[in-house]
Amino acid sequence: MFYSQMQYRPLYTKALYNIVLLSVLFMACAKDSEPETPEKKPAILLASTTDLGSYLTDTLGNTLYYFSNDYNGQNNCSGGCAALWPVYYAGDITQESLGEGLDIADFAEITTSSGGKQTTYKSWPLYYYAPLVSGANIRESPGEIKGEGFNNVWYVAKPDYSIMLVNAQLVGHDGKKYKSDYTEGEGKTLYFSDAMGITLYTFAKDSANLNKFTNPDFSNNAVWPIYETDKVVVPSTLDKTLFGAITVFGKKQLTYKGWPLYYFGDDEMERGNNKGVSFPAPKVWPVAVKDAPPAPTP
Numbered sequence: 001m002f003y004s005q006m007q008y009r010p011l012y013t014k015a016l017y018n019i020v021l022l023s024v025l026f027m028a029c030a031k032d033s034e035p036e037t038p039e040k041k042p043a044i045l046l047a048s049t050t051d052l053g054s055y056l057t058d059t060l061g062n063t064l065y066y067f068s069n070d071y072n073g074q075n076n077c078s079g080g081c082a083a084l085w086p087v088y089y090a091g092d093i094t095q096e097s098l099g100e101g102l103d104i105a106d107f108a109e110i111t112t113s114s115g116g117k118q119t120t121y122k123s124w125p126l127y128y129y130a131p132l133v134s135g136a137n138i139r140e141s142p143g144e145i146k147g148e149g150f151n152n153v154w155y156v157a158k159p160d161y162s163i164m165l166v167n168a169q170l171v172g173h174d175g176k177k178y179k180s181d182y183t184e185g186e187g188k189t190l191y192f193s194d195a196m197g198i199t200l201y202t203f204a205k206d207s208a209n210l211n212k213f214t215n216p217d218f219s220n221n222a223v224w225p226i227y228e229t230d231k232v233v234v235p236s237t238l239d240k241t242l243f244g245a246i247t248v249f250g251k252k253q254l255t256y257k258g259w260p261l262y263y264f265g266d267d268e269m270e271r272g273n274n275k276g277v278s279f280p281a282p283k284v285w286p287v288a289v290k291d292a293p294p295a296p297t298p
Helices: 005-033 080-084
Strands: 046-050 053-058 065-067 107-111 117-121 154-156 164-171 189-192 244-248 250-256
Touching: none
Parallel strands: none
Antiparallel strands: 046 053, 065 154, 107 117, 164 189, 244 250
16 A cells, blocks of 8 residues: 655654653653752851951851961970861962952961871961760860860961960070060960061050051161061950050051050061060060050050
């Protein structure tokens, strides 16, 4: 039996329709069966509290800390300290692996004395806190910040500190070691630094909120650069109301108890250097410390 072209066309059209329909259904089923890729959380995030403001956490919300004894940017926590304060290592960090408000340029890594890796933030090694619980070191749960201010040398890692605390031996420009009272000898002093751990000083000849050193044209600023900021973000063991700022020939300079704060040029902006304590003689340019007396009135 012979069929005309017109007789074949309905059969052809129906077959084509069925093929298209099956293809659509197959693709839909295949898409539904594909496992969903879970959203990857950043390795390091910012959390915040009313009291502390913003601070760093790992991807699960565990608080990260810095250690004032890490004056040189290296891990100085070993033995029992290491059990109480485990190192934090994020692995390879990219900008995409950081939470909002964090910059990849602020992160690096070091190798500890035990050969392990540790992540650093603004040159400060980062740690967890694992307090003793029933005789065992148990790391803090996400959201806990019980390590803040521990022994006055452990603090949450914040993105916006203007003042940090360094605990280190004073070694003057003359190469001699000094104690906190500026007599010669060994012993650490807990003093102020900027966010990168660079030492801050006061000038014995200054008065309350009055810089008596800096020239109007800043021609001597390279010797004792002023600490140019008016931002006050400090560790919780310091009273932020004791900080302020003055204007020095058009530039802002941070103060503490009325004392203007300075760097020392010969420290070469290297963390751990505190050579200014003996230049030109001890007590002329002491490091800035919490218990400093208020600056005298002019």
